[in-house]
Amino acid sequence: MAPVRHPDAPAPGELLGAHYDQCFGCGGSQPHGLHLEARAAEGVRVTAEFTVRPAHQGAPGLAHGGVLATALDETLGSLNWLLRVIAVTGRLETDFVRPVPVDSVLYLEAEVTAVHHRKIYSTAIGRIGGPEGPVAVRADALFIEVKVDHFIENGRPDEIRAVMADPDQIKRARAFEVNP
Numbered sequence: 001m002a003p004v005r006h007p008d009a010p011a012p013g014e015l016l017g018a019h020y021d022q023c024f025g026c027g028g029s030q031p032h033g034l035h036l037e038a039r040a041a042e043g044v045r046v047t048a049e050f051t052v053r054p055a056h057q058g059a060p061g062l063a064h065g066g067v068l069a070t071a072l073d074e075t076l077g078s079l080n081w082l083l084r085v086i087a088v089t090g091r092l093e094t095d096f097v098r099p100v101p102v103d104s105v106l107y108l109e110a111e112v113t114a115v116h117h118r119k120i121y122s123t124a125i126g127r128i129g130g131p132e133g134p135v136a137v138r139a140d141a142l143f144i145e146v147k148v149d150h151f152i153e154n155g156r157p158d159e160i161r162a163v164m165a166d167p168d169q170i171k172r173a174r175a176f177e178v179n180p
């Protein structure tokens, strides 16, 4: 089926914000993280920007492929906020098209292409230097919808307790469930 944007999804241009402040991809409180910021676009699409830092190197002066895959994974994961569905990555297939130098900004675009029951199919592309820059990375992904229990049952108790004690965090997690 074609994906359906949730009526309460953030308006195009709006920043989505982090889903968890300790997230390696988007968390503001994660000092080693990518600090990726995703914005809602039209339809079930997002854009995001990621600046490659020296801490993200794999080869001298070049981004590590796993870090670039993380940026793609995070951007694709943020799409689920537009569907108001909690989902985790089941499969992520990445093409590395050209090397990405340190200090360059990767401009990412992602969209959900189809939904089948719990399965969410999506695709993303990353360009260097600007939204019209040369393509550096591409990915196709399959996310699987889960309940919030997935995190409660599988997460480490200390972190789960900390999230439960944070009203903002819990509000965000529960928003998915009360607005299916």
Ligand SMILES: CCCCC/C=C\C/C=C\C/C=C\C/C=C\CCCC(=O)SCCNC(=O)CCNC(=O)[C@H](O)C(C)(C)COP(=O)(O)OP(=O)(O)OC[C@H]1O[C@@H](n2cnc3c(N)ncnc32)[C@H](O)[C@@H]1OP(=O)(O)O
Pocket (backbone or CB within 6 Å): 019, 020, 025, 073, 074, 077, 078, 086, 087, 088, 089, 090, 091, 117, 118, 119, 142, 144, 146, 148, 151, 152, 160, 163, 164, 170, 173
């Ligand atoms: C109150 C505390 C909680 C607070 C939480 C705070 C915030 C939470 C909010 C949002 C956070 C959510 C996501 C974060 C967003 C972005 C970050 C990036 C995303 C990630 O980085 S996230 C981490 C990496 N990710 C994992 O950690 C997943 C580990 N994994 C599993 O946990 C299971 O594996 C699971 C649940 C995926 C499936 O398990 P399951 O038992 O529920 O379902 P099942 O296996 O039946 O699959 C159902 C249908 O999907 C097909 N299917 C499954 N896997 C497939 C694959 N790989 N390839 C092809 N098809 C696949 C099956 O074939 C079947 O298809 P069909 O229905 O057609 O038969």
